[in-house]
Amino acid sequence: MSGVSITRPAQTATAPPTGTIRTPGAPFTPSRAARELGLKRREFDLAVHLGCVRTLPDEGGGGRRVDRDEIHRLRNDAHFPETLRERVRAVGTADGAKLMDVTPTRFTRLARLGLVTPVTFYLNRYRAVVWLYLADELRQFAVGKDSAPLLTGRTSRSQRDQLEAGLDLRPRNWRGRQLGFLLRPADDPWARAAVVASFLDPAQVAEIVDDPYERAHVNRLRPEQPAHGVPGSPTAGLAERIMTADDPDEILWLRADLTVTLAEARDHRPAPRPTSEQAPPAHEAPEQDRARPVPPPQDSRPEVSGQSGVPERTRGLLGRLSGRNPRPARDRKRAARV
Numbered sequence: 001m002s003g004v005s006i007t008r009p010a011q012t013a014t015a016p017p018t019g020t021i022r023t024p025g026a027p028f029t030p031s032r033a034a035r036e037l038g039l040k041r042r043e044f045d046l047a048v049h050l051g052c053v054r055t056l057p058d059e060g061g062g063g064r065r066v067d068r069d070e071i072h073r074l075r076n077d078a079h080f081p082e083t084l085r086e087r088v089r090a091v092g093t094a095d096g097a098k099l100m101d102v103t104p105t106r107f108t109r110l111a112r113l114g115l116v117t118p119v120t121f122y123l124n125r126y127r128a129v130v131w132l133y134l135a136d137e138l139r140q141f142a143v144g145k146d147s148a149p150l151l152t153g154r155t156s157r158s159q160r161d162q163l164e165a166g167l168d169l170r171p172r173n174w175r176g177r178q179l180g181f182l183l184r185p186a187d188d189p190w191a192r193a194a195v196v197a198s199f200l201d202p203a204q205v206a207e208i209v210d211d212p213y214e215r216a217h218v219n220r221l222r223p224e225q226p227a228h229g230v231p232g233s234p235t236a237g238l239a240e241r242i243m244t245a246d247d248p249d250e251i252l253w254l255r256a257d258l259t260v261t262l263a264e265a266r267d268h269r270p271a272p273r274p275t276s277e278q279a280p281p282a283h284e285a286p287e288q289d290r291a292r293p294v295p296p297p298q299d300s301r302p303e304v305s306g307q308s309g310v311p312e313r314t315r316g317l318l319g320r321l322s323g324r325n326p327r328p329a330r331d332r333k334r335a336a337r338v
Helices: 030-036 041-049 068-075 082-087 093-100 104-112 135-142 148-152 157-164 170-183 189-197 202-208 212-220 234-243 248-268 287-291 312-322 329-337
Strands: 120-123 129-134
Touching: 030 041, 030 068, 041 082, 082 135, 093 104, 093 135, 104 157, 120 234, 129 135, 170 189, 170 234, 170 248, 189 212, 189 248, 202 212, 202 248
Parallel strands: none
Antiparallel strands: 120 129
16 A cells, blocks of 8 residues: 366267357456355455465456466465465454454544554445454554554544544555555556556546556556445445545655656557558548538539529529519419419
C-alpha cells in the first residue's frame, strides 16, 4: 500500500484426445498450484502477493503461472504445509484482538488509526465490510518495544478527537498495500501505469491520460481486483468504492504517481494505435454508400414531355394525385353512357 514428479506405468503410445495438449513439465495454473500446495485459492493469491510463492508470466498471455521447481521448493520444507499456511493466515477483529491480548474495541481503534493494516477484506451477507489482518504481523506488533502503551495505556486526546471525527484509515491503508502487491509483478511501464490508474476514479484518469488510445491501452492492462458480488449489484458497488481512492491527499499522490509513470511509459514505447483506416473489400461498398440511392447513368435519362422537363409517366401520376389532370376522353364517354 502476490512440481511433483508423477511416475506413470508404461503405456502404449497413442494420440491424445482431440483438443488435449500434454506438455510435460509445463508450469501450473494458479488453481492447480493452489491444490498442489494445499491452499485455498484466496490463500494462494495472498501467498503470491506476499512473495511466498514466486510466479512467472505465461508466454501465451494467459496470466501468471507457477513453475514446477517452485512447487518442489515449497513442498520440500520440513514443516510443509503448516509453515506456508501460517504465513498467509488472515484473521478478523475478534481473533486479532485475542492474538494481541486486547479487547475488540481497542483493536478496532488501533486499526482505524492506521497502526495495524488490513491485508484483505470481504463483505458479509449484511454488506458490512469485514477486514482481515495477517496473524503473523499482529503477533509481531504485540511484542514490539513501542507497542505496550498502545495496547494497555489510554488513547491520547488527539487520537480520540480523530476517532470521534470519523477517522478510519483501514480502506486507505489497504489500498496502499494492494498497490504495492500489484506493482511488484508489473515489469512494464504501461502495466505500472495501469496499476496506479486502477485506484483512481475514471474521471481522474481521463484528466491525466487525455489521449484516447493511451487511455484504452491503460484500461486493457488494468489488473483484476478481487471480485465481490455480481457486477452491478450493491455489494459490487460498495467494493468498488473501497477500491477507489477518496482521500484528497491520497488522490493527489496517486495523480502525481500516474503522471510520472505515464511519462516513463511514453518514453519506453508509444501506446498502440491504428495506423490507417481499413478500406472495405473491393466487392463491398461502405455502409453509407449502400444506404444512398445510386443515380442513373448519364446516358439513360427518362424521356420528357414538352418543355417542362418532367417525365411523362411522372407528370401523369402527379396530375391524377392532385386532381388537375382530367381522365382520358374514352373514360369520359364511357362515364356519360352509364
